[in-house]
Amino acid sequence: MGSSEDDKVVAVIMVGGPTKGTRFRPLSLNVPKPLFPLGGQPMVHHPISACKRIPNLAQIYLVGFYEEREFALYVSSISNELRIPVRYLREDKPHGSAGALYNFRDLIMEDNPSHIFLLNCDVCCSFPLPEMLDAHRNYGGMGTILVIKVSAESASQFGELVADPDTNELLHYTEKPETFVSDLINCGVYVFTPDIFNAIQGVSSQRKDRENLRRVSSFEALQSATRNLTTDFVRLDQDILSPLAGKKQLYTYETMDFWEQIKTPGMSLKCSGLYLAQFRLTSPNLLASGDGTKNATIIGDVYVHPSAKIHPTAKIGPNVSISANARIGAGVRLISCIILDGVEIMENAVVTNAIVGWKSSIGRWSRVQAEGDFNAKLGITILGEAVGVEDEVVVTNSIVLPNKTLNVSVHQEIIL
Numbered sequence: 001m002g003s004s005e006d007d008k009v010v011a012v013i014m015v016g017g018p019t020k021g022t023r024f025r026p027l028s029l030n031v032p033k034p035l036f037p038l039g040g041q042p043m044v045h046h047p048i049s050a051c052k053r054i055p056n057l058a059q060i061y062l063v064g065f066y067e068e069r070e071f072a073l074y075v076s077s078i079s080n081e082l083r084i085p086v087r088y089l090r091e092d093k094p095h096g097s098a099g100a101l102y103n104f105r106d107l108i109m110e111d112n113p114s115h116i117f118l119l120n121c122d123v124c125c126s127f128p129l130p131e132m133l134d135a136h137r138n139y140g141g142m143g144t145i146l147v148i149k150v151s152a153e154s155a156s157q158f159g160e161l162v163a164d165p166d167t168n169e170l171l172h173y174t175e176k177p178e179t180f181v182s183d184l185i186n187c188g189v190y191v192f193t194p195d196i197f198n199a200i201q202g203v204s205s206q207r208k209d210r211e212n213l214r215r216v217s218s219f220e221a222l223q224s225a226t227r228n229l230t231t232d233f234v235r236l237d238q239d240i241l242s243p244l245a246g247k248k249q250l251y252t253y254e255t256m257d258f259w260e261q262i263k264t265p266g267m268s269l270k271c272s273g274l275y276l277a278q279f280r281l282t283s284p285n286l287l288a289s290g291d292g293t294k295n296a297t298i299i300g301d302v303y304v305h306p307s308a309k310i311h312p313t314a315k316i317g318p319n320v321s322i323s324a325n326a327r328i329g330a331g332v333r334l335i336s337c338i339i340l341d342g343v344e345i346m347e348n349a350v351v352t353n354a355i356v357g358w359k360s361s362i363g364r365w366s367r368v369q370a371e372g373d374f375n376a377k378l379g380i381t382i383l384g385e386a387v388g389v390e391d392e393v394v395v396t397n398s399i400v401l402p403n404k405t406l407n408v409s410v411h412q413e414i415i416l
Contacts, residue, residue, distance in 0.1 A: 017065025039275035040303035050127030120188035124271035146189035159186035273319035276301035363391035
């Protein structure tokens with residue numbers, strides 16, 4: 001592939017907004033969900049660093065509803081680190097994911113890119129973007145969708161699609177169907193040519209025409225399923241993918257790697273483990289090691305921030321991520337957990353299947369634990385910011401909101 005002007009690529013990552021991350025509470029009370037650390041790196045860092053592997057990448061745009069100040073520091077540091085311009089664009093009102101793309105089309109097309117990637121921040125996968133781009137060029141269509149096969153039972157929670165087994169053309173697309181359509185689902189990762197803007201504009205124009213019709217016909221107003229949608233609100237799945245399926249415009253690229261959606265704190269713990277396992281292949285330098293002589297014993301995939309202090313008699317892993325300035329005492333055992341900034345865990349405490357919030361403390365011989373059902377509401381234990389668990393207290397399958405002190409054991413409780 002040459003490096004001519006025409007080959008420039010831009011990436012757009014949808015990061016949502018504060019009203020979207022409600023299922024992510026109490027963790028999203030402190031930090032925008034896209035900046036919550038998975039595998040020691042902010043959630044949005046994983047798709048951003050995957051974009052770095054796209055040849056001729058000119059620019060990365062983050063699009064969402066958060067205040068710009070919430071992303072300013074991160075955007076400037078990641079731009080410097082990756083030496084690629086990353087810019088945050090704030091939406092003034094919801095436009096839908098296709099509508100948001102169209103809303104910022106002038107900026108997105110500034111570098112005259114030949115291709116535009118669109119990624120969702122709350123997706124956890126290996127992001128095979130260069131491979132997708134190659135496949136997309138070979139297909140010659142307007143867009144290519146990353147897809148994965150899942151069990152028939154779980155497929156209905158997502159956008160199901162039917163693709164031609166020989167050409168990979170998208171033949172049929174339906175969002176969260178009531179009956180089983182296919183075990184192939186949409187991963188929320190796309191690559192488009194700039195023709196996508198014409199398709200989005202087409203939907204807006206149709207809607208404007210319908211608005212004009214509606215002034216004439218009250219029957220149309222009663223019948224129209226989209227009567228509450230403004231002309232500039234365009235959904236990618238229902239308004240673009242479904243109508244264009246079977247028209248030789250859209251194709252699919254199947255990933256054989258892992259894929260999850262990060263909607264809840266439980267899933268963030270699972271995805272943190274998936275990313276740590278991926279570091280083993282892509283960035284082994286990020287993983288800790290130790291055999292209990294000079295450093296703590298490390299089992300499996302573990303991330304430890306350089307500023308964290310861990311006693312050599314502690315035993316850490318698998319699937320553990322320890323953030324900045326954490327202090328882990330003698331004889332502590334950590335399994336499948338995320339320990340956030342400034343946490344102190346005292347001697348002989350055990351933390352398993354849990355997320356321990358910023359500046360929290362866990363006393364001697366205490367246990368913070370859960371069964372580890374990542375999909376259940378109380379499947380993991382979550383301590384919000386600055387929670388104190390006193391000595392010899394057991395916290396099981398519970399969620400504790402910020403600034404609480406626990407001096408008695410709790411089981412399957414939400415402590416407000």
